Amino acid sequence: MELAVQQTPSAQIIALRGRLDTLTAPSYEARALALIDDGATRIVLDLAGLTYISSAGLRSLIVTAKALQQQGGVLLLASLTGNVRDVFEMAGLDAIFKTYDSVATALDAA
Amino acid sequence: MTTQRLELPAETAALPRALAFVVAAAEGAGLAAEARGRLELAVEEVFVNLCTHAYPVDAPGWVEISTHHADDRLTIEIRDGGIPFDGTRAPTPDLTRPLATRPVGGLGWVLVRRLVDALDYRRVDDGNLLRLTMRLPGQPRR
Numbered sequence: 352m353e354l355a356v357q358q359t360p361s362a363q364i365i366a367l368r369g370r371l372d373t374l375t376a377p378s379y380e381a382r383a384l385a386l387i388d389d390g391a392t393r394i395v396l397d398l399a400g401l402t403y404i405s406s407a408g409l410r411s412l413i414v415t416a417k418a419l420q421q422q423g424g425v426l427l428l429a430s431l432t433g434n435v436r437d438v439f440e441m442a443g444l445d446a447i448f449k450t451y452d453s454v455a456t457a458l459d460a461a
Numbered sequence: 462m463t464t465q466r467l468e469l470p471a472e473t474a475a476l477p478r479a480l481a482f483v484v485a486a487a488e489g490a491g492l493a494a495e496a497r498g499r500l501e502l503a504v505e506e507v508f509v510n511l512c513t514h515a516y517p518v519d520a521p522g523w524v525e526i527s528t529h530h531a532d533d534r535l536t537i538e539i540r541d542g543g544i545p546f547d548g549t550r551a552p553t554p555d556l557t558r559p560l561a562t563r564p565v566g567g568l569g570w571v572l573v574r575r576l577v578d579a580l581d582y583r584r585v586d587d588g589n590l591l592r593l594t595m596r597l598p599g600q601p602r603r
């Protein structure tokens with residue numbers, strides 16, 4: 352997994368590429384929670400480059416979304432594609448996350 | 462029937478080898494990319510679960526994965542020597558709860574049950590045997 356953080360005036364954008372699974376989810380979670388500790392309240396996850404997600408990855412999304420919600424913030428998911436979207440819906444996460452077609456539309460909402 | 466076997470330590474560090482073995486069998490059996498992805502994810506969930514729960518923390522055990530390619534299906538058998546556990550009967554968390562009260566875990570077995578075409582558990586010889594089956598695309602008639 353590759354992770355890149357970009358700061359914009361309204362949100363932090365975290366771009367994830369590759370696999371968010373048992374072996375990589377802890378490093379995403381640690382990085383996102385550190386941003387929240389530093390005061391981030393709006394995080395957009397750019398998932399355009401994500402090719403694989405397992406329950407460990409889904410768990411890390413829920414953990415970071417809960418942490419943001421407790422600070423009055425929100426986690427916005429952009430550009431879910433293919434099997435990542437399929438798994439996301441299979442696990443019922445579409446009921447608790449807002450998803451956006453692109454980072455730009457997520458930022459408009461933020 | 463073509464059968465291959467791989468024995469691994471029941472440790473998450475061995476996950477990439479487990480997945481590579483199963484993906485190679487799926488490619489060899491002609492499983493389409495989408496179904497291969499579903500099978501790979503199901504195997505990750507089962508493998509990680511048993512690495513975490515099947516054996517005592519201070520006494521890690523083994524996992525044996527075998528692949529069985531028949532005309533119309535690919536079956537993956539995953540055996541371990543750990544405590545009895547039937548994931549096919551693991552409870553499904555309430556997927557309608559809002560974020561604030563949604564449990565963070567428990568999704569692995571929800572996925573496994575939805576990803577594969579058939580799932581079967583047996584307790585055999587003091588071990589667990591889980592069988593994941595994927596249907597193969599139709600063969601042309603001769």
